[in-house]
Amino acid sequence: MTGADHPRYKWIALSNTTLGMLLATINSSIVLISLPAIFNGVHLNPLEPGNVSYLLWMLMGYMLVTAVLVVTLGRLGDMYGRVRIYNAGFALFTVTSVVLSLDPFDGGGGAIWLIGWRVLQAVGGSMLMANSAAIITDVFPARQRGTALGINIVAGIAGSFLGLVLGGLLAEWNWRSIFWVNVPIGLVGTVWAYRSLRENRVRVEARIxxxxxxxxxxxxxxxxxxxxxxxxxxxxxxxxxxxxxxxxxxxxxxxxxxxxxxxxxxxxxxMFPLHLFRIAAFAGGNAASLLGSIARGGLQFMLIIWLQGIWLPLHGYNYEQTPLWAGIYLLPLTIGFLAAGPLAGALSDRFGARLFAAGGLLVMAVSFAGLLLIPSDFNYWVFAALVFLNGLGGGLFAAPNTAMIMSSVPARLRGAASGMRATFQNAGMVLSIGVFFSLMVAGLARSLPQTLESGLTAQGVPDSAAHSIAGLPPVGTLFAAFLGYNPIQQLLGPEILDALPAASAHALIGREFFPNLISMPFHDGLTIVFWLAIAMALVGAVASLLTPRTRPSGPAESVSRETEPTDEVHGAESPTPSAR
Missing domain, CATH: 1.20.58 (Methane Monooxygenase Hydroxylase; Chain G, domain 1)
Structure with a gap:
């Protein structure tokens, strides 16, 4: 075991907290792309109206709990020990992963089991998220903090991208494996955390x-x-x-x-020290984080729908294979993020965080504009270049923005500040689902009914049946595309299909009819979504630029932790090493 004052301890702390962040954030997206396999595994029909709630809470429950609890758990880390709360989170996360994989029920009962235990798993994930950045900020001097936080935050956000690939691979094998995969990693991380991490600061005496x-x-x-x-x-x-x-x-x-x-x-x-918002770097950094998180979260959902519901079926992939291949085809997004993230963290230590954070959001805005211009049935290499550019922008933004936020606050409030930062980021992901899905449904509602009705009647479906199906809420069609699911066979039913010519019936339930049908209405909705994402990225970039300039910490400069502020912030007073 290495003591907290040992020169190698900071790297041990960084390694373990990075593993914890990676594990916690992978689980926010691994379920996202595995939902088709989960619905099949517990035998739930995604098109039944009552099952839409199960779908939403499987998506939202984990993110909602993390958004609500990270501030409280960060504050508890300040009071009772950041390492103590972090370690307990690792253990809880691992135990709940075992329970999730053992779901004994079917249908709605199986879904409720998964939702309930995912909520408890999110409590463990929140403990990890709320305290990891604070632990790192405690043990690293200011001249290395951007690099360290860069590695940690890149691992955290990259986890949400890696979860897409991992979920696609594991769901192809067995839907329970998306929970099994956490167990060995969680066991190693928990034992390692309890044996190696040490409290590095005096706890804050406070009441809840x-x-x-x-x-x-x-x-x-x-x-x-x-x-x-x-x-x-x-x-x-x-x-x-x-x-x-x-x-x-x-x-x-x-x-x-x-x-x-x-x-x-x-x-x-x-629990939520509002006076921290008097610090321009803290307020501006969190505003940019919220806007960037909404834009990035919305992008993930739209790209999955685009690939699983339209592009992959049109290019010969069976619906059962679309989660796996959607994850593979989104690899450039992850690669771009991993390429830029650690480098941006290191460079921000030397040249300041402000321009890197703003530049990253501007690059994201350019990638959104590019995605807006390509057709629904795109050339993959153009698509790959644009999502790589988006990942690159996200990587440029994440670490410098986090370093700017965390270095601006007094040391005794870093747990609360870390939780507040994570709250804005996680709330942005939840908001993105509501905002982007609503905009997409609004776009679909304008053109989908007419497109659906004319497409069905062209294949010989009776006018009354086509009109009735076209009048169904567009959200069902959107979720079908999101799940990589062809709903036409169920919507028509055997009675109508059996009465049609064999060629028409085969065309209706084949791979290409449904994607071709929704591609243009989907693109109409996508236009609205990406314009909003561009606006959010640009406003976030302005928020980053309006923060005060930071003085770079070059290699020759050594700022010890003892020189950093430990008192409360009062207005513009209490300068910090990164904002003087």
């Missing part, structure tokens, strides 16, 4: 802000759940934004969060 915790959890959960259910049809409308429960979640959640802000401004020891 119960009212702040309660109002934050209730408000954010209600708001994000309202956005989630707003995607689903209600009362004859294509979406549920007029649903009283959705409106209650949105306005009620917003009101409770406003109450939370009032509470946090008045309590002596808040």
């Amino acid at each position: 802000d119960w009212w702040g915790n309660l109002t934050f959890a209730v408000g954010l959960t209600a708001l994000l759940a309202g956005i989630t259910y707003g995607i689903q049809p209600y009362g004859g409308h294509t979406m549920g934004w007029t649903n009283p429960w959705v409106l209650t979640g949105l306005f009620g959640g917003g009101a409770v969060l406003a109450l939370f802000c009032v509470i946090e401004s008045r309590v002596a020891e808040p």
